[in-house]
Structure formats: structure tokens, C-alpha cells
Amino acid sequence: MMRLFDFLKLHQKWMLAIFSLIVVPLVVYTYLSYTKMADLAKSQTIQLAEQTTQNTASELGFLTASSINALDFLSLDRSMNEMLSREPANNDIPLQLRDYANIVNFANTLQRNKDFYRIRLYVHDDFVYANDHINLFGMSQASREQWGNELIHSGQTAYWFVPGKGEQSGGTPPLVSVVRRMLNLDNFTLMIGISRIDILQSTLTDKLTRTKITDTGLVYLQNARGQIIARSDPERGSDGILDAKEWQSLPANEWNTRHIGNKSVMLSHRAIGKSDWMLVTVIPVNEVLAGITALRDQLIAILLSIVLIAYFLAYLTSKAGTKKIKYLIKRMKRVQSGDLNVIITRYGKDEIGELVENFNFMILKLTGLMNEHIQLGIELRSADLRTLQAQINPHFLYNSLDLINCTAIEHKVPDITTMVKALTKYYKLGLSKGMNIVSLESELEHVKAYVQIMNMRYTDAIKLAIEVDSPLLSCRIPKITLQPLVENAILHGILEKAEKRGTIRITGKQDRAAVYLYIEDDGVGMDAERLSTLLDYDHQDPNHSDNGFGVKNTHDRLRLAYGDSYGLGIKSEHGKGTSVEIRFPSDLDYEEE
Structure with missing residues (x-):
């Protein structure tokens, strides 16, 4: 550290000393204070968010459990099972109409649950009541829907999904549905129908909205396939939604800090029982810290004022002691760039003046040596070139080549003649008459x-x-x-x-x-x-x-x-x-x- 201090300029040492005594303690104090307050704000926010999230998770868990219980009730009721297990061809219409009335009463009873929007049953298409398009539908319609195929291939007892746009047309509000296969209680290899419960998406949205504790925070339900079930702010689209793989890689029921785009957020996720849903809560850190940001800005403003005052004092103090030295350094830098016209005419009688006097003597000596060296180099290069040229006697060379050419013509050797002519041209052009x-x-x-x-x-x-x-x-x-x-x-x-x-x-x-x-x-x-x-x-x-x-x-x-x-x-x-x-x-x- 002392070795590094020795390499600093004198005015830098003055300023470093003042900053070390005034600015550094204030910066450390401001940083520690802000960090402590930020941690406290985060801790309080997490405590509040944890409580509201747990309450919402409990409500959603009760809703999903009620839905599954209702489906179980429909599937395991003996009288319902017997009505749907009958062969349509072996039952007359009056019997089927009586069954229809019983099934509708059964569905209406379950539909009294305030969280249920509609109870649906998908039955054998040959029943006369198979397509009332209110509570009863044909099995063929389920097979044409994407969720119908997914239910069969998923192997799950209950399957949650968000109906497609085609199903929710005609004024039907957005729904979230759960379906279950209904099996013959006497022969579990036979599927006699599919029971379905529809829940208004707005019901889930209301519960999620009450969970928000910040204005731009987000609470949403997402299944394991990455599909959004519901969210607290539907009008925001996909803004703020994490990829399912991202939150799945984090520990459940814990709060973690991540970045979404250029925003830092705190997030937590927890499973909702009787479903494949995850309740994800996202809280922007800037909102959590909004309460102490103003205080931080005030501290920074005060700190900057102190820094400016400290800088001004350090500048005046260092300038008075280093003015002559800086002037000498500037002249030395001009020498580094090749400018030797840097003689200093004004200098005092102190140690710095003595240094300037020695500097002037060195520059005068260096200027003389460089001029001498440059002149010597030019003369040396010119002498080398002239020496090389003088090694060739043009008249002797041309006479010798002419003699070789005549001999080649006399002995009828055209290749030699061609070579001699090329060589003559080469040397004539190379010598260029001096x-x-x-x-x-x-x-x-x-x-x-x-x-x-x-x-x-x-x-x-x-x-x-x-x-x-x-x-x-x-x-x-x-x-x-x-x-x-x-x-x-x-x-x-x-x-x-x-x-x-x-x-x-x-x-x-x-x-x-x-x-x-x-x-x-x-x-x-x-x-x-x-x-x-x-x-x-x-x-x-x-x-x-x-x-x-x-x-x-x-x-x-x-x-x-x-x-x-x-x-x-x-x-x-x-x-x-x-x-x-x-x-x-x-x-x-x-x-x-």
C-alpha cells in the first residue's frame, strides 16, 4: 500500500488525505444506513406478503379441494352411476327423460356452491338428453376438444385446464375447468362419462388481487405446463410473467431475488393442493424500497455537498504547493511528444528552481545531440546508397554484355541473346543515368x-x-x-x-x-x-x-x-x-x- 502511495502525484496525496478523513467515513455511514433500512423494509414486506400469500393459498386449496370432492361425488354416486351405465338402446324415452330430470337436479344441487359456475356431464351420445348444451353434452364433443384428449392421455384422476377460445365464445365468461373420467362402478374398464366443473376465472382473479401488497406487484397461478390459469392484473398481458422453468428451479415456499428484464424482484411460489397449480407472487424491489429511497436521496445530496466542499479545500491546498511542479511536468510531457522547444525562462531560487535550471541544461544538450544524430543518419544512408551504385561500372558492364551478345549471335544461341537483352534492360533501368x-x-x-x-x-x-x-x-x-x-x-x-x-x-x-x-x-x-x-x-x-x-x-x-x-x-x-x-x-x- 505504501509503494502505491509513493507513485501518486503530490496534489493527489493532499486530496486523498482530505477525502480519507472526511468523505470516506460519510460514504461508509450512508451505505451502511441505507443497507440496514433496505434489509428492514424487505423483511417487513416479506412478512406481510407471506401472510397474505398463505391465506390466498389456503382459499385456493379449499376451492380446488371442493371441486375435486364434487367430481368424486358425481363419479361415485351409485344412482348416478347406474343411470349413466344404462344402454341407450335398451331404455325407452320416458325412462331416459326421468333420468335426465334426476341428473339435472343432481347437478343443480352441486351448482349451489358459490364458487362453481357450472356443472357439466359428458354422456353417451345416444341418450336423448345428451345435448341440452347446459349441463349435459355428448361424449363425442369432449373427444373433439383438446382437453378431452389430454385427459385420456394424462393418466390423472382430475385434470385442470383453461378452456380454449372456441369453447368460451357466445358471451361465456373466461373459465377455469377441472374434469374427471366417470367409470362403471361394476366394471372399472368402462368409461361411462366425463364430469366437469367450471369456475369463473374472475373468481380466482379476485382472490389473487387481494393478495397484492404493492401497486405494480403481480400474483398469478401457473400450472406445470407453463399455462397461466389466472392473474391479479389480466390487462397487463404477459408482462412480469416468469418462465415456468425459472420458478420451478427455485425452492418452494421461500422468497428469492431475481431479475425480470431490467427490474429486480422478490418472488415466491407455493403449490395449491388438489391441482397442478403454483401460486407465484412477484414484488418489485423498487416498490419495496420506495419508502426509504427519498431518505437515501437526501443523504446522497448531503454527501455530495460535503464532497464538493472537501474537493474545493483539497484543490486549493494542493494547487498552492504543486503549481510549479505541474508546470514543469507539462513541459516534460511536451518533450515526450518530440517538442524540444520547452526552455523555461521564469523560475525561482528554491529547490524547484534548481530542478528547472537542470531541466533547461538537459534540453539544450539533448537538442544538440539529436540534430547531430539526424544529420549523421542522413549522410550515412546517402553514402550507403552511393557506395552500392558505385560498385557497378556502367561502361564496363554494358561492354561486357555487348560482347556476350555478339558471341551468342555468332554461335547462334538465341536464348543467350534474349537473356543478355533482358539483363541489359534491367541494369539500364536500375541505373537510370544516375x-x-x-x-x-x-x-x-x-x-x-x-x-x-x-x-x-x-x-x-x-x-x-x-x-x-x-x-x-x-x-x-x-x-x-x-x-x-x-x-x-x-x-x-x-x-x-x-x-x-x-x-x-x-x-x-x-x-x-x-x-x-x-x-x-x-x-x-x-x-x-x-x-x-x-x-x-x-x-x-x-x-x-x-x-x-x-x-x-x-x-x-x-x-x-x-x-x-x-x-x-x-x-x-x-x-x-x-x-x-x-x-x-x-x-x-x-x-x-
Whole structure:
């Protein structure tokens, strides 16, 4: 911790000390107070919600138990079972009408329960009373409904469901229903009907609405299949409804905190007996904390006021002691960015003044050394280039090539003649009568001559495609810029392929700032590690000293001539090839050295 303190600036240390003594204790106190009050509010809310939820769960459990008991009563009543077990063909109409009256009286008796909306029985279609469409319906109608098939395949004694829209048309209010198969008491393998009890969804909604303890809270019933049975706010649609898998993964009868969208909520779920329903209660945390939010905001406002005052005091105190030091630091940062015109003319006689005086002496010394180094570098590069050119005696070279050509003609060896002519053209273009800056057209001809020579050596292994627009051909560029790059593409790209054949494509474009040339090959390419060191002398691989020297030298020549924003850019992918971008100015006049 002390080591970190040593790296802080002086004014930061002053401000840190003041903040540590004033602001930090207040922040901690505010945080602990708010946390304690928030926990208390949550605890009280959970206690109230738990009580109301338990009461609602008990009411719903009583309702579902009453419904199941009523269904059991219908299914196990002996007289009812005998009436529905009769064969319609063996019973005359008067008997069936008498049975109908008894069945309706039976249903009306059960229907007196205030929570039941309707009692329905689905019986054999051949009974004359099978379709009164009030209490009695044909079995075929149940088989056409989705719930009828689900009842048969569910294997459950009682099956709860929400009727589809087709069943609730014609002014029928939204319902929640439970059905049970009625079996022949003398032969349990025979189903004689289906009993059904309909409950108004509004009955459940009223019970759930009374369970809410916050304005935007939500209480709803959801079955294990994820189907919503009822909810406290039907007009809100599916807003706030959790996926069934989410609450099923949580412990029942416990309160948990989760996020729904961008809202934090507390939720709990508990099972409703005699059904597959879950009573889910969702309470937004922001409503729970609404009572203490205003107090929290007041504490934060007071805290911010104290922070501003503390900051102002710390600023004045630190500014008085660090003004000169900051001024010196600003000048040092200008030196870091390359600006050496930073001599300080006003400084005192104290320790800081002595430091400034030493700083001025260092800058003057550094400026002289840099100017000397730059001049030395320029002279050294120019000397290297001239030394390389001086190694070739043009007159001696041309006379020797002319002698070889005459000998080839005399001995009728046309291949040698072609080679000598290409070589003569190559060197003439390379020497360029001593000029250092040549046209792009001359450079491209130089490359063509070089590729022709290489194709004679490697039996037309290299295909050269030049796609440069005519306006670019007059652009001026340092000579012998393209040839080292083409050479590198051939020797270390194409000829390292298994088939030792490939294509080099040269393209170009121009904008107001620069000319861009692209040399692309389909050679072996290189990996990222090799590519990262290609333009860096200090990281050249000694095992590949011949690979990339000409590329690096070309890059340095362009930067030396035009500035650091120009030069080469290289992209490569191992096994797919390499692309080199050459950037040089398009709107400058260059003087020959």
C-alpha cells in the first residue's frame, strides 16, 4: 500500500488525505444506513406478503379441494352411476327423460356452491338428453376438444385446464375447468362419462388481487405446463410473467431475488393442493424500497455537498504547493511528444528552481545531440546508397554484355541473346543515368525485365500481371523500389511452394494524399510471428537473414525520403500468399540528390 502511495502525484496525496478523513467515513455511514433500512423494509414486506400469500393459498386449496370432492361425488354416486351405465338402446324415452330430470337436479344441487359456475356431464351420445348444451353434452364433443384428449392421455384422476377460445365464445365468461373420467362402478374398464366443473376465472382473479401488497406487484397461478390459469392484473398481458422453468428451479415456499428484464424482484411460489397449480407472487424491489429511497436521496445530496466542499479545500491546498511542479511536468510531457522547444525562462531560487535550471541544461544538450544524430543518419544512408551504385561500372558492364551478345549471335544461341537483352534492360533501368527519383512506368519496366530473367531461369514459373492505370505511370518514386519486393515474393513466396509456380499481381490507386501500389503473390505466405519482425532489423531471424533485408531497406528509404507516414504495409497468411502496400506522396515535387 505504501509503494502505491509513493507513485501518486503530490496534489493527489493532499486530496486523498482530505477525502480519507472526511468523505470516506460519510460514504461508509450512508451505505451502511441505507443497507440496514433496505434489509428492514424487505423483511417487513416479506412478512406481510407471506401472510397474505398463505391465506390466498389456503382459499385456493379449499376451492380446488371442493371441486375435486364434487367430481368424486358425481363419479361415485351409485344412482348416478347406474343411470349413466344404462344402454341407450335398451331404455325407452320416458325412462331416459326421468333420468335426465334426476341428473339435472343432481347437478343443480352441486351448482349451489358459490364458487362453481357450472356443472357439466359428458354422456353417451345416444341418450336423448345428451345435448341440452347446459349441463349435459355428448361424449363425442369432449373427444373433439383438446382437453378431452389430454385427459385420456394424462393418466390423472382430475385434470385442470383453461378452456380454449372456441369453447368460451357466445358471451361465456373466461373459465377455469377441472374434469374427471366417470367409470362403471361394476366394471372399472368402462368409461361411462366425463364430469366437469367450471369456475369463473374472475373468481380466482379476485382472490389473487387481494393478495397484492404493492401497486405494480403481480400474483398469478401457473400450472406445470407453463399455462397461466389466472392473474391479479389480466390487462397487463404477459408482462412480469416468469418462465415456468425459472420458478420451478427455485425452492418452494421461500422468497428469492431475481431479475425480470431490467427490474429486480422478490418472488415466491407455493403449490395449491388438489391441482397442478403454483401460486407465484412477484414484488418489485423498487416498490419495496420506495419508502426509504427519498431518505437515501437526501443523504446522497448531503454527501455530495460535503464532497464538493472537501474537493474545493483539497484543490486549493494542493494547487498552492504543486503549481510549479505541474508546470514543469507539462513541459516534460511536451518533450515526450518530440517538442524540444520547452526552455523555461521564469523560475525561482528554491529547490524547484534548481530542478528547472537542470531541466533547461538537459534540453539544450539533448537538442544538440539529436540534430547531430539526424544529420549523421542522413549522410550515412546517402553514402550507403552511393557506395552500392558505385560498385557497378556502367561502361564496363554494358561492354561486357555487348560482347556476350555478339558471341551468342555468332554461335547462334538465341536464348543467350534474349537473356543478355533482358539483363541489359534491367541494369539500364536500375541505373537510370544516375537519377534517384524515376517514373513509376520506368519502375514497372524494371520489374518486367527482372521477371523475364527469372522466368528464363525457372522456365516461365512466374506470371506477372500489371494493372496500373495510365495516369499513375507518370508518378515519381525512388528507383529500385518495386524490384526488391518482387524478388522477395518470388524467392521466398512462389519458389518455396511445392509446384514452384505462381502469380504476382501489381495494382495501384491514387487519392489526394498518396499513391498506393499493391504487390500480391500467391506464394507460401508467412506466419504472424515472422510477419511482425519483417520490417524490424532488431528482431530479424538470423536463420532468415536473406529474407526481408531488401523489404526493410525499401521501407526505410521511403520513410527517409517522405516521412514516417509513408513506406510499406504487409499482410500475409500462411499457405495463401502475401500482399505488400507501398505508400508515397502523389502531390509533391522531388529534387534529385
